Amino acid sequence: MASISVNDVAAAAGVSVGTVSNVLNRPDKVSPGTVARVRAVISDLGFVRNDAARQLRAGRSRSLGLVVLDVANPFFTDLARGAEARASEEGLSVLLGNTDDNCAREAAYLDLFEEQRVHGVLISPLGDISERLTLLRSRGTPTVLVDRQTEDHSFSSVAVDDVAGGRLAAQHLVDIGRTRIAFVGGPSNIRQVIDRLQGAREAVAEHPLASIDVVDTDALSVLAGRAAGQQILDRAPGERPDAIFAANDLLAIGVLQALNMRGDLLVPRDIALIGYDDIAFAAAAVVPLSSIRQPSALIGYTAVDLLLREAEGGDAFEHEHIVFQPELVVRESTGA
Amino acid sequence: MASISVNDVAAAAGVSVGTVSNVLNRPDKVSPGTVARVRAVISDLGFVRNDAARQLRAGRSRSLGLVVLDVANPFFTDLARGAEARASEEGLSVLLGNTDDNCAREAAYLDLFEEQRVHGVLISPLGDISERLTLLRSRGTPTVLVDRQTEDHSFSSVAVDDVAGGRLAAQHLVDIGRTRIAFVGGPSNIRQVIDRLQGAREAVAEHPLASIDVVDTDALSVLAGRAAGQQILDRAPGERPDAIFAANDLLAIGVLQALNMRGDLLVPRDIALIGYDDIAFAAAAVVPLSSIRQPSALIGYTAVDLLLREAEGGDAFEHEHIVFQPELVVRESTGA
DNA sequence: AAAACTAAGTGAATCGTTTCATTTCGGTTG
DNA sequence: CAACCGAAATGAAACGATTCACTTAGTTTT
Numbered sequence: 072m073a074s075i076s077v078n079d080v081a082a083a084a085g086v087s088v089g090t091v092s093n094v095l096n097r098p099d100k101v102s103p104g105t106v107a108r109v110r111a112v113i114s115d116l117g118f119v120r121n122d123a124a125r126q127l128r129a130g131r132s133r134s135l136g137l138v139v140l141d142v143a144n145p146f147f148t149d150l151a152r153g154a155e156a157r158a159s160e161e162g163l164s165v166l167l168g169n170t171d172d173n174c175a176r177e178a179a180y181l182d183l184f185e186e187q188r189v190h191g192v193l194i195s196p197l198g199d200i201s202e203r204l205t206l207l208r209s210r211g212t213p214t215v216l217v218d219r220q221t222e223d224h225s226f227s228s229v230a231v232d233d234v235a236g237g238r239l240a241a242q243h244l245v246d247i248g249r250t251r252i253a254f255v256g257g258p259s260n261i262r263q264v265i266d267r268l269q270g271a272r273e274a275v276a277e278h279p280l281a282s283i284d285v286v287d288t289d290a291l292s293v294l295a296g297r298a299a300g301q302q303i304l305d306r307a308p309g310e311r312p313d314a315i316f317a318a319n320d321l322l323a324i325g326v327l328q329a330l331n332m333r334g335d336l337l338v339p340r341d342i343a344l345i346g347y348d349d350i351a352f353a354a355a356a357v358v359p360l361s362s363i364r365q366p367s368a369l370i371g372y373t374a375v376d377l378l379l380r381e382a383e384g385g386d387a388f389e390h391e392h393i394v395f396q397p398e399l400v401v402r403e404s405t406g407a
Numbered sequence: 408m409a410s411i412s413v414n415d416v417a418a419a420a421g422v423s424v425g426t427v428s429n430v431l432n433r434p435d436k437v438s439p440g441t442v443a444r445v446r447a448v449i450s451d452l453g454f455v456r457n458d459a460a461r462q463l464r465a466g467r468s469r470s471l472g473l474v475v476l477d478v479a480n481p482f483f484t485d486l487a488r489g490a491e492a493r494a495s496e497e498g499l500s501v502l503l504g505n506t507d508d509n510c511a512r513e514a515a516y517l518d519l520f521e522e523q524r525v526h527g528v529l530i531s532p533l534g535d536i537s538e539r540l541t542l543l544r545s546r547g548t549p550t551v552l553v554d555r556q557t558e559d560h561s562f563s564s565v566a567v568d569d570v571a572g573g574r575l576a577a578q579h580l581v582d583i584g585r586t587r588i589a590f591v592g593g594p595s596n597i598r599q600v601i602d603r604l605q606g607a608r609e610a611v612a613e614h615p616l617a618s619i620d621v622v623d624t625d626a627l628s629v630l631a632g633r634a635a636g637q638q639i640l641d642r643a644p645g646e647r648p649d650a651i652f653a654a655n656d657l658l659a660i661g662v663l664q665a666l667n668m669r670g671d672l673l674v675p676r677d678i679a680l681i682g683y684d685d686i687a688f689a690a691a692a693v694v695p696l697s698s699i700r701q702p703s704a705l706i707g708y709t710a711v712d713l714l715l716r717e718a719e720g721g722d723a724f725e726h727e728h729i730v731f732q733p734e735l736v737v738r739e740s741t742g743a
Numbered sequence: 744a745a746a747a748c749t750a751a752g753t754g755a756a757t758c759g760t761t762t763c764a765t766t767t768c769g770g771t772t773g
Numbered sequence: 774c775a776a777c778c779g780a781a782a783t784g785a786a787a788c789g790a791t792t793c794a795c796t797t798a799g800t801t802t803t
Binding site for chain 4: 074076077078088089091092093095096120121122123124125126127128129
């Protein structure tokens with residue numbers, strides 16, 4: 072059951088291992104007859120290259136790591152798709168690591184990827200891990216932040232202006248005449264949540280009549296949204312907001328489910344609702360959801376592209392910060 | 408910039424490489440003082456194990472491959488989550504490969520996983536690739552089919568009885584008095600689609616008044632569902648079905664979007680609609696979607712478990728076929 | 744015909760970790 | 774005190790693909 076190696080192939084084909092390797096990697100350097108003979112032996116013997124040996128020799132693997140907050144969030148799967156598209160153009164594959172907002176898992180994936188000597192790491196980081204990332208980079212693994220920048224701009228990044236997005240959302244709520252706005256989101260160590268809230272605060276601050284309060288959640292999921300919605304329903308009627316800005320669409324959908332279960336509170340009549348990300352399901356929600364659209368696949372594509380350029384450029388590479396602008400999408404949940 | 412190896416660590420700590428390796432893998436075999444010293448050097452020098460070298464030596468990698476039809480489908484991300492849960496209990500990681508219903512990509516991932524000498528492969532196969540899988544297994548990579556069985560039961564599998572699920576769905580539509588049923592699904596080389604349709608046909612056959620026709624789609628996505636919905640709307644009113652069974656929830660949501668855009672056809676009044684998978688978004692749809700629930704995370708968890716047992720047992724292992732029963736979930740889209 | 748190329752092929756060295764047969768040494772036993 | 778023991782540590786061999794300096798043989802050039 073011992074696996075077939077280049078040696079076995081070489082022996083069976085009556086050539087040297089070097090030639091087998093050349094057939095595999097530079098067939099043009101080998102005479103056509105030999106190529107054919109070696110190829111025949113390869114398929115006869117069922118030889119399969121051992122990637123570990125290749126990598127060991129090459130020093131680097133042919134994949135890159137992508138660490139995201141939540142694979143169940145379509146925003147991230149879209150992003151992953153975009154990343155994979157660019158990576159496969161270079162013959163690289165993408166390893167997907169899912170942290171579920173958990174710092175320990177985030178650290179574990181970074182360790183794993185570093186041990187695998189991945190070509191580079193794309194990460195949508197949780198807390199402040201710039202130290203860990205600096206270490207990673209100093210040991211030779213280029214790193215690009217997605218959907219986030221560090222304070223000191225020391226890492227290349229591809230992001231969407233979340234403050235602007237938050238502003239767009241809250242401004243829109245104010246524009247349709249709402250004044251008592253609730254921001255549903257958390258946990259509050261997630262940058263995206265912080266920025267979107269900040270943007271919303273800025274927009275609200277410009278309107279003397281409008282106010283905003285925060286309903287904290289412990290995840291950015293449908294379930295957490297449902298809990299937040301319930302919490303809002305439990306308030307005395309006078310205490311309830313007339314608009315809700317959810318930090319992402321999953322939360323918004325959860326909130327919507329909670330409100331709907333109740334029945335007497337209508338969206339948008341009593342409470343307007345806007346989400347964030349504009350995932351495919353937003354348009355299909357009970358009440359089609361207004362949202363802030365981000366070019367998710369493009370972010371992934373661009374991030375890999377930037378990563379490759381950074382890898383190419385080495386230490387000399389000037390870190391780049393690409394920022395996309397979000398876009399307001401109005402649907403019934405905030406409509407007439 | 409050359410990376411630090413066990414040799415460097417050994418030299419700096421004044422021990423042999425064997426001892427460094429023991430500190431890494433069997434610290435109890437090394438005296439406490441030495442362990443501490445070596446560990447200190449490791450963190451000083453920033454030594455990171457080279458996984459490729461480990462794997463080369465070990466002969467197998469510490470990950471397993473999961474090949475799915477569509478990462479954008481929450482059913483598969485839930486399944487992946489379950490798989491990861493079981494895998495991480497054994498210290499294994501899961502590599503996710505997304506085929507997008509594309510045979511070439513499926514083959515590419517199998518090649519990749521085989522070159523990586525993964526511990527095993529979980530696959531939700533597209534066409535008939537039992538030959539390829541037999542080869543894979545014969546070379547020592549255990550394989551478990553998820554969400555699918557081969558005709559000859561020669562592979563272990565964890566699946567849901569899709570025929571029963573199709574029957575449940577169609578029976579339910581008939582039970583609420585619908586007779587002109589449209590099945591929306593495709594492409595027709597996907598087993599799940601075939602089985603669900605067959606189940607539906609069986610249920611319909613028992614009712615003399617009921618009939619079923621098929622609206623073929625080229626993918627199992629929201630977009631494809633929208634196109635199918637449009638196609639149904641384009642028919643003359645008399646030709647339209649009074650119920651639609653979509654092969655999965657993504658399609659159902661797409662169909663729903665198309666019907667809703669039109670406005671004069673109401674779900675469920677004019678057309679009842681049922682999906683399949685019961686993804687989290689089904690309950691949150693414009694009209695909350697009836698669906699067939701599958702224990703997605705459990706499938707993934709069980710599949711990895713089975714894979715591990717198969718790996719353990721070697722060739723002697725008796726292939727197992729675990730079949731879960733699906734469950735009807737009734738919501739408004741087929742309700743009163 | 745000698746010198747200078749080129750194309751094709753060779754095979755030893757290399758990558759970094761793990762393993763295992765072996766050595767070292769302080770302590771215990773008969 | 775010789776013989777033995779176990780714990781701790783050693784270091785060479787192995788894993789399998791790739792690389793590169795080198796040979797061989799055949800073709801041009803002058």
